[in-house]
Amino acid sequence: MSALPRAAELGLIACTVCGLVCRNVPGHPQLDGDGVDDAMACPRCGATLRRRKADSYMRTWALLIAAFIMYIPANVLPIMRTASLNDIDDNTIISGVVELWVKGAPNLAIIVFTASIVVPMLKFLALGTLLVSSQRGSGWARVQRAKLYRLVELIGYWSMLDVFVVALLTALVRFSVLSLVEPLPGVIFFGLTVVLTMLASMSFDPRLIWDGKDTDD
Amino acid sequence: MGMGSPEALLICEHCDTVYRRQLLSRGDVACCMRCGAELERHHGLGANALLALILTALIVFVQANMWPIVTLGLNGQLSSTTLWGMIIAMWQEQAKVVSVLVAATLFFFPLMKMTMLGWLLWFARVGRRAPGFVPLMVALHRLGPWTMSEVFVLGALVAIVKAHTYFDVIPDPGIYAYAALTLLITIFAGVDLRRLWDDVPEQAA
Structure with a gap:
């Protein structure tokens, strides 16, 4: 046994909802350590105890791919229309960033660029990498991959920024014919992208990173 | 062993x-x-301190939702909105998905989180488990990252800067209430709420 024993080696299982450490019931037919269909309820909170999140790989892949499909119209279609007396201007996510940069707010442009473009792309790349490497049972850079997952979890919801910007401007800029802001379909796809990537990162089980062959200790 | x-x-x-x-x-x-x-x-803060913070956050939350967030001016016309003004505007503008997202992440989930936590702490400060302790603790866990008030504050800032080029911008009390709410949320981000499972032992309440 290594210096840092893992739950399965000690016949323990942690509740993911309340954190209670439970002993595997000896002889319980479903708790055989294979990580599949370990149906047993936590004695403290009643949540189902599982060694690993259910169908983690499949669910994460499905949600990630769905998010990516939504991400294409989110970027191609305009998210917001600004109409005034003499012109109509449709903004995409990128043109919104460019506009902020040109109009003299480069620091905010960087924040919006990070939240709307860097963070979603990072999530696709990071979760894709985590999925592929964990499914192969790779021992490569495990500590760094664990950190990457925690980063994705931490920054994920900040992508909602642009959705809130459009919603606030729509409600504010209502000067009948003089000036109007309307949301366009891009913002709906973008909102769905953010929700789907958040669901994807929640369904990935970071413990899978460590489940391959032990090379670290 | x-x-x-x-x-x-x-x-x-x-x-x-x-x-x-x-x-x-x-x-x-x-x-x-x-x-x-x-x-x-x-655990730096006891149940009493946490309860005080939650009550403060609830008061600030009510203010942040009642008061307008920002007012725009154009040729003497004024236009302002509250959070619910945003939700209604998005619903009317054929962006119902966004309207529901905004209502959930900026209104219903934060409100649920604060009231549930307040209820649990109210009993925890006298060492008791509140009625409905177990389902509420599970619900709090599930709410997880779906409250986004702090993201909205940054979004409001971006919207103000964007609007500033075309309109006169007058910040309203709502935006300050949101800023205060963000500070309180930041304090709560460092608190592990699971400790309540251990802090409040199971017994006939």
Whole structure:
């Protein structure tokens, strides 16, 4: 046994909802350590105890791919229309960033660029990498991959920024014919992208990173 | 091996490594030696202090929702909105999905989180489990990252800067209430609410 024993080696299982450490019931037919269909309820909170999140790989892949499909119209279609007396201007996510940069707010442009473009792309790349490497049972850079997952979890919801910007401007800029802001379909796809990537990162089980062959200790 | 009771053990959520629970002193954070994730941190604030913070947050939240957030001016015309003005505007403008997202992440989920937590803490300060303790604790866990008031504050800032080029911008009390709310949320971000499971023992309430 290594210096840092893992739950399965000690016949323990942690509740993911309340954190209670439970002993595997000896002889319980479903708790055989294979990580599949370990149906047993936590004695403290009643949540189902599982060694690993259910169908983690499949669910994460499905949600990630769905998010990516939504991400294409989110970027191609305009998210917001600004109409005034003499012109109509449709903004995409990128043109919104460019506009902020040109109009003299480069620091905010960087924040919006990070939240709307860097963070979603990072999530696709990071979760894709985590999925592929964990499914192969790779021992490569495990500590760094664990950190990457925690980063994705931490920054994920900040992508909602642009959705809130459009919603606030729509409600504010209502000067009948003089000036109007309307949301366009891009913002709906973008909102769905953010929700789907958040669901994807929640369904990935970071413990899978460590489940391959032990090379670290 | 003699492990004592399972309550004396701690399992890293991120890699399944098992640890013996250590007594933490003020400011201590226990981190996993395998993957570096946080295991547990010292409980700096007692139930009374947390309850006071939650009540403050609730008051600020009501203000942030009642008062207009910002007012725009164009040729003498004024236009302002509250959070619910945003939700209604998005619904009317054929962006119902966004309207529901905004209502959930900026209104219903934060409100549920604060009232549930307030209820639990109200009883926890006298060492009792509130009626409905178990389902409420599970619901709090599930709400997880779906409250986004702090993101909205940054979004409001971006919207103000964008509008500033074309309109006169007058910040309203709502935006200050939101700023205060963000500070309170930041304090709560460092509090592990699971401790209530251990702090309030199970007994006939």
